[in-house]
Amino acid sequence: MTMADDQQKRLLALREEIHLHSYRYHVLDDPIISDAEFDRLLNELKTIEAAHPEWITPDSPTQRAGAVAADKFEKVRHPNPILSLSNAFNSQDIRSWYERNLKLDERIQRSALVVEPKIDGLTVVLHYRNGVLVQGATRGDGEIGEDITANLRTVRAIPLRIPVDPHGPQPPAYLAVRAEAFITLQDFEALNHRLQEAGEKTYLNPRNTAAGSLRQLDPALTASRPLTILSYAIVAADGPVPATQWDTLAYLKALGFPVSDLIRLCPTLDEAISVCAAAPTQRDQWPFEADGMVIKLNDLQLAADLGIVGKDPRGAVAVKFPAREVTTRLQNIGVNVGRTGVITPFAILEPVEVGGVVVRQATLHNFDFIAEKDIRILDRVLLKRAGDVIPYVIGPIVSARTGEETPYQIPTTCPACGQPIENIPGEVAWYCVNAACPAQLVRNLEHFVSRPALDINGLGIKIVEQFAESGLVRDVADLFTLKREQMLTLEGFGERKADNLLAAIESARQQPLARLINALGIRGVGEVMAADLAKYYPDLEMLSRASVEDLQTIEGVGPNIAAAIVDWFSRPANQMVLTKLKAAGVWPTSIPPAPPAPGTQPLEGMTFVITGTLPNLSRDQARELIQNNGGKVTDSVSKKTSYLLLGAEPGSKLTKAQELGVKILDEAAFLALIGKA
Ligand code: IVH
DSSP, X not given: OOHHHHHHHHHHHHHHHHHHHXXXXXXXXXXXXXXXXXXXXXXXXXXXXXXXXXXXXXXXXXXXXXXXXXXXXXXXXXXXXXXXXXXXXXXXXXXXXXXXXXXXXXXXXXXXXXXXEEESSEEEEEEEETTEEEEEEEOTTSSEEEBOHHXXXXXXXXXXXXXXXXXXXOOOSEEEEEEEEEEOHHHHHHHHHHHHHXXXXXXXXXXXXXXXXXXXXXXXXXXXXXXXEEEEEEEEESSOOOSBXXXXXXXXXXXXXXXXXXXXXXXXXHHHHHHHHHHHHHGGGSSSOEEEEEEEESBHHXXXXXXXXXXXXXXXXXXXXXXXXXXXXXXXXXXXXXXXXXXXXXXXXXXXXXXXXXXXXXXXXXXXXXXXXXXXXXXXXXXXOOTTSOOEEEEEOGGGOOSOOEEOOOOSBOTTTOOBEEEOTXXXXXXXXXXXXXXXXXXXXXXXXXXXXXXXXXXXXXXXXXXHHHTSOSSGGGGGGOOHXXXXXXXXXXXXXXXXXXXXXXXXXXXXXHHXXXXXXXXXXXXXXXXXXXXXXXXXXXXXXXXXXXXXXXXXXXXXXXXXXXXXHHSHHHHHHHHHHHHTTOOOOSSOOOOOOTTOSTTTTOEEEEESBOSSOOHHHHHHXXXXXXXXXXXXXXXXXXXXXXXXXXXXXXXXXXXXXXXXXXXXXXXXXXXXX
């Protein structure tokens, strides 16, 4: 075998492995390797492909990002019409749908029903030839859609090649699959949160964001949006495919397509109706926005035989959820101050019930939105609640105006600190630029201690507010010098609570550099970027010295983020935080120190017992020093004890040591022993 043969074999194995890991991550939500390991595999593949561009095929996992499209998308004719659905609004409507069909065909009684969530996204049609994704299209008018292949290739839940698992079923030579593309509510909120903190315009709702993302001419933009899919139908195939809807879903899943696990097989109509009836109370727990349920005849031949009315197949019906849109009065507009000082407006509403929840506040996105929609104080506004996320105002009901409505004025000062607010040219956001603003401090602390950052257990928003308000904590570094007695002066703090919190803060010192970088809350630097930065810079000092040019050599760091990083480190208040963190010993390095060669540590093989109060070192500090120098610390003196470290007012351990003839050291002698005197 030649070297090229070897490389080609490795290339094929890598592709298979990467496809599988990508599938486990994006479809099964069950990764078995770390992101770093995944990157390593992908980089190895990229290296081989760079040396052999002739081996690159469109189903390679490196081929998700494509070229920018011309000024518009090509039209594509669908192999079969991409149908729509007729609507039902209640159980009676569902029964009428069933009865109508029963009159047309008695076999209905023998067919089970499949009940699926009706995801509020966009239909996409995915074409596979010999198992390779060759084209992806929008629904368009149902006959002709737009070719958005390059964009769909960036969606990681979409398999580039099927079966994803080599042991899965072999698809027919041609297969077209229908799926719904969407953004989960959680991803949508996170995306908007990120944009808001970065001072950029936020998106109005998940569906429009998904639609807009799929119609970007530059696939790189689509790739940056958290799109995903769930598949539910085979549109065309040139070979045998399952005869029922239930088996189709299982088949799609076996091929590697994501399929919702909320789908139910119901043997009777009554069961299908009760699944639909229960759904409105469950939908808040679903990860995506759904606007109803779909009931489908399980027998696909029967469904096809029943035919269509207009564009609606008789064999399925959409059961719409009650709309979660209501109108209410906008009593006032308030503003929030974010971690980076971004000021965002929110609606203070006359309380109103939407889908079983009383809503009092809603997001107004940004000040431009208020101006564009001409939203006025006391306006009647249309409001929507999606999932369990913050409701949003859609716009004013202009026809309901009485004349008492007043246009909104953007505040001139920060509501938390009273300092003037500023609009950075080119950004939609307004900022409070006062580094000492208490609202920002609270948000900063919240982020600093949050799970993806330093993950300090037990430090919730209430305590963070107490720390900030009491003045005990003026910046994030102050957390590490908080004293037990100080905590005990705060309301609700007992000894146990204080000790637990101190222990949690103590263990946060050991968090890796990537977490600390994320914790700092630099605009545009989240978990992933922080991990990348920690790979290039061994500590915060080196990072603080990086220039905009240096930073941009890192993949994923553009000019804006690079500038934000440099700006963050240039601010005196932040410099002070770094100095304090270093002094407090919160100074992780990303390149682990080489383990000391055996026999090179001064206390190797020695066992220490500490007794009494040392003049300068706390017990913990002494213990740490002993351990860091290769020694062990135990509680009781025995023949095996090498040294007793003796402080003032020792206990019985001193007597015991003297009895056994154990050597005794004071602090100074101990420090001399480890070369620190
Ligand atoms: S079935 C014949 N199933 O709802 C097949 N549609 O008007 C007809 N949708 O735009 C569609 N989830 O994009 C079907 N589980 C699901 C669906 C679903 C969402 C959308 C679809 C279409 C609309 C139906």
